[in-house]
Amino acid sequence: MSITGRMRNAYDASPVPVKRGAALVARLLPPGKLFGPAFGETWNALKDAEGWDQERLQQDQLERLRELLRLGRERVPYYRELFSEMDMHPEDINSVDEIAAIPLLTRAMVSELGEHLRPEGLSPAAYRHQTTGGTSGVPLGFDISHEASAREWAFMQWQWGRVGYRLGDRRAVLRGRAISGRKRGRLWEEDPLNNALYFSSFDLAEDLMPAMVEQMKGYGAAYLHAYPSSATILAEHLAKAGTSLPGLRALLLGSENMTPGQRTFIEEVFGARVYRWYGHSEKCILAGECEGENAYHPFTQYGVTEIVDSSGRPVLESDVPGTLVGTGFLNRAMLFIRYVTDDRAQWKDEPCACGRPGRRITDVVGRWDQEMLVGASGALISMTAINLHSDVYTRMRRFRFVQNEPGLVELLVVPVPGFSSEDERAILDELADKASGELVVRVKVVPELSLTASGKFTFVEQHLDLGQRPWAR
Numbered sequence: 001m002s003i004t005g006r007m008r009n010a011y012d013a014s015p016v017p018v019k020r021g022a023a024l025v026a027r028l029l030p031p032g033k034l035f036g037p038a039f040g041e042t043w044n045a046l047k048d049a050e051g052w053d054q055e056r057l058q059q060d061q062l063e064r065l066r067e068l069l070r071l072g073r074e075r076v077p078y079y080r081e082l083f084s085e086m087d088m089h090p091e092d093i094n095s096v097d098e099i100a101a102i103p104l105l106t107r108a109m110v111s112e113l114g115e116h117l118r119p120e121g122l123s124p125a126a127y128r129h130q131t132t133g134g135t136s137g138v139p140l141g142f143d144i145s146h147e148a149s150a151r152e153w154a155f156m157q158w159q160w161g162r163v164g165y166r167l168g169d170r171r172a173v174l175r176g177r178a179i180s181g182r183k184r185g186r187l188w189e190e191d192p193l194n195n196a197l198y199f200s201s202f203d204l205a206e207d208l209m210p211a212m213v214e215q216m217k218g219y220g221a222a223y224l225h226a227y228p229s230s231a232t233i234l235a236e237h238l239a240k241a242g243t244s245l246p247g248l249r250a251l252l253l254g255s256e257n258m259t260p261g262q263r264t265f266i267e268e269v270f271g272a273r274v275y276r277w278y279g280h281s282e283k284c285i286l287a288g289e290c291e292g293e294n295a296y297h298p299f300t301q302y303g304v305t306e307i308v309d310s311s312g313r314p315v316l317e318s319d320v321p322g323t324l325v326g327t328g329f330l331n332r333a334m335l336f337i338r339y340v341t342d343d344r345a346q347w348k349d350e351p352c353a354c355g356r357p358g359r360r361i362t363d364v365v366g367r368w369d370q371e372m373l374v375g376a377s378g379a380l381i382s383m384t385a386i387n388l389h390s391d392v393y394t395r396m397r398r399f400r401f402v403q404n405e406p407g408l409v410e411l412l413v414v415p416v417p418g419f420s421s422e423d424e425r426a427i428l429d430e431l432a433d434k435a436s437g438e439l440v441v442r443v444k445v446v447p448e449l450s451l452t453a454s455g456k457f458t459f460v461e462q463h464l465d466l467g468q469r470p471w472a473r
Helices: 003-015 016-026 037-050 052-074 077-086 094-101 105-118 146-164 209-219 228-241 260-270 392-396 421-435
Strands: 126-132 140-145 171-175 188-191 198-201 223-226 249-254 273-279 286-289 296-298 303-308 324-329 339-348 360-365 372-373 381-383 398-404 407-413 440-445 460-462
Touching: 037 052, 037 146, 052 077, 052 094, 077 105, 077 209, 094 223, 094 303, 105 140, 105 339, 126 392, 140 146, 140 381, 140 392, 146 249, 146 273, 171 209, 171 228, 188 209, 198 209, 209 228, 223 228, 228 260, 228 381, 260 273, 273 296, 303 339, 372 398, 372 460, 392 398, 407 421, 421 440
Parallel strands: 171 198, 171 223, 223 249, 249 273, 398 460, 407 440
Antiparallel strands: 126 140, 188 198, 273 286, 286 296, 296 360, 303 324, 324 339, 339 360, 372 381, 398 407
């Protein structure tokens, strides 16, 4: 936000009545003042570009690409050396397609290169370090600029507008947030500035959900912002209880894979449209559904989206599956140019009824399956809610949860060199803070963890019967 970090911290620590008063004043400000100049600039750019034809979008994307490549050549050690060897000059790039000449960037390379992907002279105050997981099971640590997060938030709220969302609309949020005061029995917390009422995906137990549902009803949220797994568990509860959440205009569901049957079930129970998008923590690709169908429109202002085959060559044909590769424009703390994701998709070329130009992506298969743990109360907890965006996971090469009884899990850890009891304690503290008594975790260090026959990594080895899901059809 343009409000300083110190003021934001003071706001977060204030009681709800004080927050509400501050929010009433703050919402009189334009987006650029309320959420910061990066947000406002991005919001205005998206507004200006609405209705552009394909030629103008491509020219804008090319200019953004040249700017990124110039930054790489001038200030980023890895790309300065690479582009010099290639004799690549950004001003000579005349088409986004020419990016295919640049070698792919893999997760292993990001781990190895580290600070050599960061622009020289960048202030440490301009970025934060975070981690993400993947099908290999190896946590990846990288840097994200604060400005990139603000810009992405503008993209997110802008695309939600396709299902009626407007800045300031009320959201009930059911994701991986740790609720302040949860150990004292609190199940929700309100953020008046963002008009959001937060719940935790760790609290989806049958005896807790009635109170949560009543609070959602009283709050009058127009949108439910959740993981698909969390929305499904809530939908199962509503269907069983014979109740509903009136007034919902749409469900904003991201961060996990989702089956067609699951989507149908959720829409039937809530009586509202499910809206989905594709993105990832590295901020290289963002693609959102349109108003009328489920294929995804990539944002050309966010980055360059490619699909490549098993040899790394671009897939140009429609309806041919391949691996998603992205070049992100937002993050200037660490450059990801032609970054290979863990996700697969294919192009769809037929014109979209919404009128937006350009190719869409469809049949997206992401890295995050809805692997579940069972809490002490019987609550189902997805691995997405566990959330890997913490430095504690950088102390592990791989890890896996093994569960044989509710509320108790064994965490198998393949450590990095130098892993200590302090690292183990940090992991346990991180999980205890999120799980709020739902999980007792025991750490066991192991030499290695295996992949599945298809080469994918499972984060949960679940020995409990989770039952049949009504949407698995």
